[in-house]
Amino acid sequence: MLFARWDHRITPYLFIAPFFVLFLVFGLYPLLRTAWMSLHRWDLLDGPVAFTGAENYTALLADPHFYNALVNTLSIFVVATVPQLLAALGIAALLDRPSRGSTALRAVVLLPNVVPVVAVALVFTQLLGRDQGLVNWALSWFGARPVDWQAHAWSAHLGVAIMVIWRWTGYNALLYLAAMQTVPRQLREAAELDGASRARVFWTVTLPWIRPTVLFTAVVSTIGGLQLFAEPRLFGGTSTGGNDRQFQTLVMYLYENGFDRFDAGYAAAVSWVLFALCAILAFGNAALLRRLVRRG
Amino acid sequence: MRRTSGPLASAALLGVLVASLFPLYWSVVVASHDNAALSRRVPPLLPGAELPANAREVFGAVDFWAALGNSAAVAGIATASNVLLSTMAGFAFARLRFRGRDKLFAVVVTSAMVPAQLGVVPLFELVGDFGWYGELTAVVVPGLVSAFSVFWMRQACRESVPAELVDAARVDGCSVARTYWHVALPALRPHAVVLGMLTFLASWNDFFWPLVVLDPHRTPTVQIALSTLAGGYYTDHPLVLTGAVLGTLPVVLLFALTAKRIVAGLGRGAVGR
Numbered sequence: 371m372l373f374a375r376w377d378h379r380i381t382p383y384l385f386i387a388p389f390f391v392l393f394l395v396f397g398l399y400p401l402l403r404t405a406w407m408s409l410h411r412w413d414l415l416d417g418p419v420a421f422t423g424a425e426n427y428t429a430l431l432a433d434p435h436f437y438n439a440l441v442n443t444l445s446i447f448v449v450a451t452v453p454q455l456l457a458a459l460g461i462a463a464l465l466d467r468p469s470r471g472s473t474a475l476r477a478v479v480l481l482p483n484v485v486p487v488v489a490v491a492l493v494f495t496q497l498l499g500r501d502q503g504l505v506n507w508a509l510s511w512f513g514a515r516p517v518d519w520q521a522h523a524w525s526a527h528l529g530v531a532i533m534v535i536w537r538w539t540g541y542n543a544l545l546y547l548a549a550m551q552t553v554p555r556q557l558r559e560a561a562e563l564d565g566a567s568r569a570r571v572f573w574t575v576t577l578p579w580i581r582p583t584v585l586f587t588a589v590v591s592t593i594g595g596l597q598l599f600a601e602p603r604l605f606g607g608t609s610t611g612g613n614d615r616q617f618q619t620l621v622m623y624l625y626e627n628g629f630d631r632f633d634a635g636y637a638a639a640v641s642w643v644l645f646a647l648c649a650i651l652a653f654g655n656a657a658l659l660r661r662l663v664r665r666g
Numbered sequence: 667m668r669r670t671s672g673p674l675a676s677a678a679l680l681g682v683l684v685a686s687l688f689p690l691y692w693s694v695v696v697a698s699h700d701n702a703a704l705s706r707r708v709p710p711l712l713p714g715a716e717l718p719a720n721a722r723e724v725f726g727a728v729d730f731w732a733a734l735g736n737s738a739a740v741a742g743i744a745t746a747s748n749v750l751l752s753t754m755a756g757f758a759f760a761r762l763r764f765r766g767r768d769k770l771f772a773v774v775v776t777s778a779m780v781p782a783q784l785g786v787v788p789l790f791e792l793v794g795d796f797g798w799y800g801e802l803t804a805v806v807v808p809g810l811v812s813a814f815s816v817f818w819m820r821q822a823c824r825e826s827v828p829a830e831l832v833d834a835a836r837v838d839g840c841s842v843a844r845t846y847w848h849v850a851l852p853a854l855r856p857h858a859v860v861l862g863m864l865t866f867l868a869s870w871n872d873f874f875w876p877l878v879v880l881d882p883h884r885t886p887t888v889q890i891a892l893s894t895l896a897g898g899y900y901t902d903h904p905l906v907l908t909g910a911v912l913g914t915l916p917v918v919l920l921f922a923l924t925a926k927r928i929v930a931g932l933g934r935g936a937v938g939r
Binding site for chain 2 (some may be wrong): 373374379383386388389395396399404412417434461464473476477479480481482485486487488490492495499504507536539544586599603607621624625628634637641642645648652
């Protein structure tokens with residue numbers, strides 16, 4: 371009896387304890403220590419050198435390489451996300467029919483998301499090669515001169531965005547599809563009885579219904595997009611992202627400062643600015659989501 | 667009525683399938699030729715015969731067996747541990763009553779949204795203090811259970827573990843641990859397969875943290891070995907893509923085996939209506 375009472379009181383905490391121990395040690399503590407570090411001149415290997423207050427942040431806000439990385443990150447994010455989510459909606463609409471809902475079909479659509487991001491980056495780097503790449507070969511049919519994809523900001527951003535689009539469109543399409551399949555039959559049929567075309571049913575019934583999922587994917591894509599690292603890093607082979615940093619993202623800049631230059635304090639400041647950006651964009655999206663859901 | 671599909675829709679769907687599969691097909695094409703074939707004016711469009719030779723070269727250039735073994739170990743441990751710890755925590759959050767439960771769960775949800783890469787510099791220091799720098803432990807331990815897994819399993823518990831059954835077990839004097847083992851876990855088995863698969867994939871495919879903390883010569887994972895292969899001044903594309911094919915094959919096979927459940931369970935992590 372005593373054991374039972376003790377058991378029902380204590381055991382739930384024991385069940386959740388492993389998560390919280392790991393979160394405190396490997397999640398929360400590093401995050402807070404990042405803030406502390408960012409207020410110091412701090413060498414990655416030797417530790418703190420001097421307390422410098424906000425110096426890292428003032429330096430960062432005057433650092434052209436930081437703004438360059440910020441603009442690149444946002445540019446790639448927009449080029450990757452907007453077409454991706456639109457295409458995902460279209461694919462979900464195509465699959466949202468009984469005859470097309472087969473598991474095999476959906477598995478193929480999801481397949482790119484299963485492929486390691488490193489492998490994705492490597493095959494697209496080959497496809498976009500200047501001399502041997504298939505894309506330039508195809509462009510040459512139309513008389514285009516070979517594009518040196520890494521050499522220009524626009525083409526490098528496009529190349530990296532294509533990798534992201536390939537890997538994530540199918541995943542988002544299946545999330546939309548799952549949401550579309552919860553649209554009540556009567557709602558759709560009522561609209562069809564009123565003589566609405568299929569396109570109209572999609573815009574007036576399906577899309578409003580799946581709006582929460584659309585906004586969820588927008589939030590996830592935002593957080594993921596701000597953290598982009600593997601694709602551009604492998605596209606150029608270094609964390610500078612091209613000779614003129616034309617495709618260096620914020621996390622690559624973080625990596626360059628922390629692990630190429632051992633300037634841990636500065637890297638920590640980049641981390642916190644990135645964190646603030648994620649928080650602002652995610653909270654902004656979440657507020658939007660709440661408002662739209664209430665309205666919908 | 668308008669349930670018939672037009673030729674345009676079918677063509678679009680076909681395009682999607684081709685786009686999904688083509689880069690994988692192309693990896694195999696490049697991996698099965700040599701550099702001379704690839705630099706011809708018209709690139710080869712069908713697979714060639716050089717794959718075995720390229721594969722031998724990959725295993726000679728980097729310790730790919732070690733990389734495969736390390737990746738399998740890291741991802742295998744992450745899978746087993748995430749399934750065990752997240753079913754425990756998910757069960758507690760979904761079906762047990764204890765003080766502070768909702769607030770603690772809010773911590774789980776919040777932490778799932780914090781990008782893990784942001785604490786990477788102090789994490790690197792911490793792992794060094796533990797003496798784990800360059801060791802697989804540095805990748806394994808922080809990944810033992812994720813907030814995503816806990817969140818996901820709580821949802822699965824709410825769907826599949828009947829509250830009445832848990833309460834009945836309690837009235838009958840069954841301990842919490844036994845209730846977990848005999849009531850919750852059997853009901854969660856199908857979900858565990860999906861979460862296990864998602865965990866294995868995420869762990870196998872992870873790049874950033876292993877790149878920071880592992881020793882590419884002594885403790886490479888597959889992704890690190892691939893980036894080493896690609897890293898030289900001159901990129902040998904057939905070699906690199908042979909490595910990519912070899913490193914992708916295990917996850918694609920695993921996916922093929924469990925695709926049915928994964929596809930069905932995918933919506934869970936997102937917004938449930």
